[in-house]
Amino acid sequence: MGRGRRILMLLLSAVLTLAVSWADSEELGGNFSLTDHNNRPFELHQLKGKLVLLFFGYTYCPDICPTELANLSAVLNALDDQAERVQGLFVSLDPGRDTPAVLHDYVRHFNRGLVGLAGSEEEVAQVARQYRVDYRRHEKEDGGYSIDHSVNLYLIDSQGALSAVVPYGLPPQHLLETVRGLLAEMADKDSPS
Amino acid sequence: MYRLLLTSLLLAVTPFSMVTAAQLPDTAPGYGKLGYPLPEIGSYALPSLGRAANGEIIDSRGQRQSLHDIFSDRYVLLAFIYSTCSDVNGCPLSSHVFYKIKSAMKRDAELADRLKMVSLSFDPENDTPEVMRLYSNNFRYAGKAGEWQFITTASQQQLQPILRAYNQVIQREVDSKGNPVVGFSHVLRVFLIDPDKAIRNIYSVDFLHHELIINDLKTLLRQETVQGRMSKTAVELDEPARLSKPGDDKQGYEEESYVTRSLDLESRRGEAADLLGIANSPPLGLPPIPVPADNPLTREKIELGRRLFFDRRLSLNDTFSCAMCHVPEQGFTSNELAMAVGIEGRSVRRNSPTVYNSAYASLLFHDGREESLEQQVWGPLLARNEMANPSVGYVLQKIRDIDDYDGRFEAAFDGRGVSMETLGMAIASYQRTLVSANSAFDRWRYGGDKQALSATARRGFDLFVGKAGCASCHRISDDHALFTDNDLHNTGIGYRESMGIVPEKQPILVAPGVVLEVDRAVIEQVGEPPPTDVGRYEVTQNPNDRWKYKTPSLRNVALTAPYMHNGSLGTLREVVDFYDRGGVSNELLDPLIRPLGLSETEKEDLVAFLQSLTGGNVDTLVADAFAAPVGDVGKGDPSWVHGTEVEVR
Structure with a gap:
């Protein structure tokens, strides 16, 4: 038992060392390149001027992703005429299964305005690193797999800078309030006065 | 209003059946309605559960501060979180409940004014001050009322003592093959801390609900105005002996307000001492x-x-x-x-x-x-x-x-x-x-720290060396105190036992806090007859030495219940009462033992003094003991069962 714990501690320290090395070396947030659900190249830059709601997950996700996407969609709908100033993005952490075509069908179930984004293993890993998303493939007994991942919603302002991280667990009302607040702030900042 | 609006919108636009966290199976009560009526505000007590430790943290602007500075002089709700947490009944639950309280603060100025919420990350490698700032940005638009601060630490070196002090066991989760999976395993605990830094409640998953927390806070606020602030010294007393309690502490179990204080075995980790x-x-x-x-x-x-x-x-x-x-x-x-x-x-x-x-x-x-x-x-x-x-x-x-x-x-x-x-x-x-040693008493008497001992304990000391005469046997010297004369005395406890002078009924603890009075005759039917015990006489054969027993030291006496050579007195108060009555009269009773005529307050003062004798290093010694190897039968050991050696563990 003592041995098992020692191994665990070693693993833990290895993981932490790894985490430190990349947490220090990379800036938080920023531009990234992926492929959108219509199979067109996508860069975050393109959305300059809009408030971006960025969410990570995968289409085989059994519970959390659908719940969160539905909440996200509800917020987008509740924005009415301001909805066009906001763009929801869903980045798939499962390059093996989530092709642009699969994502196309999936995200549009939730909201027509949502854009699904796919990429190679490396591309997705790069974006996840930038936004400090923790994810890991989890093999199942039956040969399939799931993907464990952290669940936060990232709010990116009209200049492409990360503006807030909404922790998982807060109710949709909160997200709506925050989005409205950010939109009002952006309107002040962006209008030449 | 929003909730209604959102729900109808969701039903209208989503083809999937929509579930919110509150409806997901196995979600904690904190996401929904409270399933039980709350006790009336002020109708219950929230005694101190120990001291809320200090530590060095970094706020979301990157400034180094002490945890107690963050607490300032307010009531504090403290949660330990990490930003990549996705267990619905873990960190997100504390965020959800804190959000509910933050919302309540908009309507309740007293709440907003007196309570502060603090989320402390236990993942300093990922949760940099910048991440914490992005978290706190959530509430820029939530109104000024009420403060919710997100803080982190500089490194594991600053974090670990804090986690240890709050009994937070954090481990990287691993799957069945030992590979790390996403997230940490930890048991959610949220602490309600008063302005004197005493922990007044600890909420586990099943009890973390904004209505209960607000009820508790209102109860504390009401009692604060009635009783005034509680004595700081009394709170600090239990700090040195954090580890000196059963892992499964059932004190107060019979009260409705009981919240488990069981310690995770992991939190009682050993640490070898010099x-x-x-x-x-x-x-x-x-x-x-x-x-x-x-x-x-x-x-x-x-x-x-x-x-x-x-x-x-x-x-x-x-x-x-x-x-x-x-x-x-x-x-x-x-x-x-x-x-x-x-x-x-x-x-x-x-x-x-x-x-x-x-x-x-x-x-x-x-x-x-x-x-x-x-x-x-x-x-x-x-x-x-x-x-x-x-x-x-x-x-x-x-x-x-x-x-x-x-x-x-x-x-x-x-x-x-x-x-x-x-x-x-x-x-x-x-x-x-x-x-x-180095107890509150020692710091006061030998260390020159006038504030180390509370006023009650100081009065207790005066009685100890004066009116109550305890120090005649439990000696205190000018430069040290052993609290014993290394001699033997007859207090009458042994005499009473030998003579079979016992009440007809004996209290029997059948469950924590539940005591039944059982007839002595019933106990004697099933129990072993008590062996004779004549004390020192057994060694000297001198009849005058009957029922004499050694004077024990009183250092750490608050940790060593029950008391007397036969453990017949369960609490320090019972011991004080026993000596106040003058022990048990017998022909050989030590002449130093006589009725003392102590008042109720004097008895309380004496107990407070005895409680001030807990050594400052007991946690060090206990943690060292936890680190000791426990010898047990293993492969190759001689076996009393087989006469040869043990084959399989």
Whole structure:
């Protein structure tokens, strides 16, 4: 038992060392390149001027992703005429299964305005690193797999800078309030006065 | 209103059946409505559960601060989180509940004014101050009312002492193959802390609900105005002995307000201490320890003695170590047994004395029949109702056969192997290092810290050395205090026991806090007849020595209940009451014992003084004991079952 714990501690320290090395070396947030659900190249830059709601997950996700996407969609709908100033993005952490075509069908179930984004293993890993998303493939007994991942919603302002991280667990009302607040702030900042 | 609006929108636009966290199966009550009526505000008590430790943190602007500075002088809700947490009943639950409280603060100025919420990350590598700032940005638009701060630490070095102080066990989660998976495993606990930094409630998953928390806070606020702030010193008292309690602490279990205080085994992690260093310079309030010329302390001997002390194989049936009656976290005695119980449940006729400060004892055992720790060791080893070894040779041969001890005696004793003498010397060496002082009393009396002792305890001290006369036997010197005269006295407790003077009914604890009065006759039908015990007379055969027992030291006395040689008094208050009545009258009663005529307040003062005698290093010594190897039957060990050796563990 003592041995098992020692191994665990070693693993833990290895993981932490790894985490430190990349947490220090990379800036938080920023531009990234992926492929959108219509199979067109996508860069975050393109959305300059809009408030971006960025969410990570995968289409085989059994519970959390659908719940969160539905909440996200509800917020987008509740924005009415301001909805066009906001763009929801869903980045798939499962390059093996989530092709642009699969994502196309999936995200549009939730909201027509949502854009699904796919990429190679490396591309997705790069974006996840930038936004400090923790994810890991989890093999199942039956040969399939799931993907464990952290669940936060990232709010990116009209200049492409990360503006807030909404922790998982807060109710949709909160997200709506925050989005409205950010939109009002952006309107002040962006209008030449 | 929003909720209604959103729900209808969701139903209208989503083709998937929509579930919110509140409707997901197995979500905590905190996401939904409270499932029970709350007790009326102010109708219950929230006693201090200990002190909320300080630590060094970094706020979301990157400024180094102390945790207590963050708390400022407000009530605080403290949650431990990490930003990549996705367990719905973990960190997100605390965020959800905090959000609810933050919302309530908009409507409730008192709440917003008096309470502050703090989320502290336990993942400093990922949760940099910048991440914490992005978190707090959530509430830029939520109105000014109420503060919710997100803080982190500079590194594990700053974080670990905080986690330890709050009993937060955090581990990287691994799957069945030992590969790390996303996230940490931790048990969610949210702390409600008062402005004096006392923890007043700890919410686990099932109890974390904004309505309950607000109810608790309102209760505290109401009681604060009635009673004034609680005494700081009283709160600080329990701090040094954080580890000295049962892992499964059921105190107050019978109260409706009981919230589990059980300690995770992981939180009682061992940490080896420099025992030799401690023994060589005992804490404030103790003189240098007497060490026999032929058994000087060395690290090897202490280490070997510690190994033996925790080795269950030292008993006849390989089950019973010294530490099982002298339990480190129970004051190195047994808090749960009036009289000890040996192997196979055999009754022992006296209370286990504490090992703390046994280095100073010139008389050992309650009847003082032994003169040194080296020799005393053999008493329990050979007693048929304790460790039950049939002979000295049996014990020595068994140790020779156990691989764990190969070469250890030789290394510690200059080539000498295990013998009656070296075994005693080794165990005595470990016991000798368990010196404990630097209590609040010591800091006040010998350290010149006028504030170290509360006013109550100071009054208790005056009674202790004055009116109550305790110090006649529990002595205090000018430069140190052993709280014993190393002598024996008749208080009447033994006389009462011998004469069979017992109440017709005896209280029996059937569940924590639930006591039934049971007829003595019923107990006698099922119980072993109490063995005779005439105290010191058994050693001297002098009739005047009947029912005399040794004066125990009172250091750490708050940790060593129950009291008296037979454990017949459960609390310090009962002990004070006993002496106030003048003990039990008998022809040989010690003349120093007489009715004291103490008032209610005076009795409370005395108890407060006794509680101030808990040593400042007890956690160090207990954590060291947790780090000790526990000897148990393993492969290759001699086996009492098979007569040969154990084949499979």
